[in-house]
Amino acid sequence: MKQINEIILPIKCDLDNFEIELKKIINNSQNFLMQDLENFLFKNPKRLRPIFVFLFSKILEIDSENVLKIALATEIIHNASLLHDDVIDEEEYRRNTETFYKKFGSKIAILEGDFLLSLALEILSKTNNQITLIFAKRIKDTILGEIEQNINTNKIIDEEIYYRKTFNKTGSLFLAGLEALFALKEIDNKIKESLINFIKQYALAFQIKNDIDNFLNNKSDIKNGNYTLPVLYLCKANANINIDDLSNIKIDEFLKLSQEKIGEIRNKALNYIDSIEESIYKKTIIELCELTLRS
Numbered sequence: 062m063k064q065i066n067e068i069i070l071p072i073k074c075d076l077d078n079f080e081i082e083l084k085k086i087i088n089n090s091q092n093f094l095m096q097d098l099e100n101f102l103f104k105n106p107k108r109l110r111p112i113f114v115f116l117f118s119k120i121l122e123i124d125s126e127n128v129l130k131i132a133l134a135t136e137i138i139h140n141a142s143l144l145h146d147d148v149i150d151e152e153e154y155r156r157n158t159e160t161f162y163k164k165f166g167s168k169i170a171i172l173e174g175d176f177l178l179s180l181a182l183e184i185l186s187k188t189n190n191q192i193t194l195i196f197a198k199r200i201k202d203t204i205l206g207e208i209e210q211n212i213n214t215n216k217i218i219d220e221e222i223y224y225r226k227t228f229n230k231t232g233s234l235f236l237a238g239l240e241a242l243f244a245l246k247e248i249d250n251k252i253k254e255s256l257i258n259f260i261k262q263y264a265l266a267f268q269i270k271n272d273i274d275n276f277l278n279n280k281s282d283i284k285n286g287n288y289t290l291p292v293l294y295l296c297k298a299n300a301n302i303n304i305d306d307l308s309n310i311k312i313d314e315f316l317k318l319s320q321e322k323i324g325e326i327r328n329k330a331l332n333y334i335d336s337i338e339e340s341i342y343k344k345t346i347i348e349l350c351e352l353t354l355r356s
């Protein structure tokens with residue numbers, strides 16, 4: 062299977078430029094913890110949101126300075142949300158590095174998240190009102206997803222509620238990047254609909270994969286009472302289960318069910334873009350789905 066660096070070659074120029082601009086923004090930010098912010102933003106990032114912004118912009122043939130700004134805003138807001146998320150989840154490590162929460166405590170971690178959010182607002186203010194409004198709305202949805210997750214801790218929620226909060230907390234920002242592009246050019250409604258449906262399904266599958274990885278490795282979701290898809294499947298089949306002690310439970314079956322769900326959602330996502338004209342960019346999206354959603 063191709064590695065990510067090979068897959069994204071068709072947009073390498075845009076991504077290289079993105080890295081340069083992002084570094085400039087952080088280095089000019091005059092933040093007291095600039096070096097830590099730089100480490101956080103540049104150490105082993107996936108850059109999935111900007112990657113999709115650039116790929117969609119090629120498919121839609123949008124050539125505008127605002128594309129880079131949209132890509133930067135998605136990545137900076139994503140990182141702001143992670144700084145806050147690590148406080149909420151009391152997470153000590155992210156990408157094998159100490160979190161701001163562990164190193165500086167909750168107050169600084171939250172303030173640094175707020176700072177990144179302000180940097181993104183500054184960038185968005187240089188686009189247009191419509192794009193700024195799209196981001197405001199989708200940031201609200203992201204936060205609502207996180208609120209819904211946190212008011213339901215220690216509860217076995219319905220699968221439908223799990224999908225709703227998952228789409229909100231993870232899908233909203235991916236969607237914001239795409240909707241912002243639609244504000245730059247008149248696009249056929251059918252194409253808009255296909256891409257929106259695609260990215261919604263992709264983000265859902267991506268977060269389920271993240272939840273499975275947490276269930277298998279770190280287990281902080283269980284510790285925090287955030288019962289994700291594998292646990293929901295487990296509880297559906299075993300009504301009297303003790304979630305804090307899964308040592309005697311055969312989890313393979315429930316993992317398999319969750320992984321099959323990812324496959325199902327990924328296929329649905331790919332079906333949605335079936336009607337999009339063939340191109341190297343569409344091929345890149347398909348390869349990206351295969352790489353990032355495989356078990």
Ligand code: FPP
Binds near residue numbers: 149203271
């Ligand atoms: C990761 O979830 C977190 C999110 C996808 C969104 C978090 C959103 C907030 C904390 C609301 C504040 C938002 C902004 C924009 C400031 P996860 O814990 O499942 O993933 P992880 O394993 O990467 O921690």
Ligand code: MG
Binds near residue numbers: 146147152
């Ligand atoms: Mg987290």
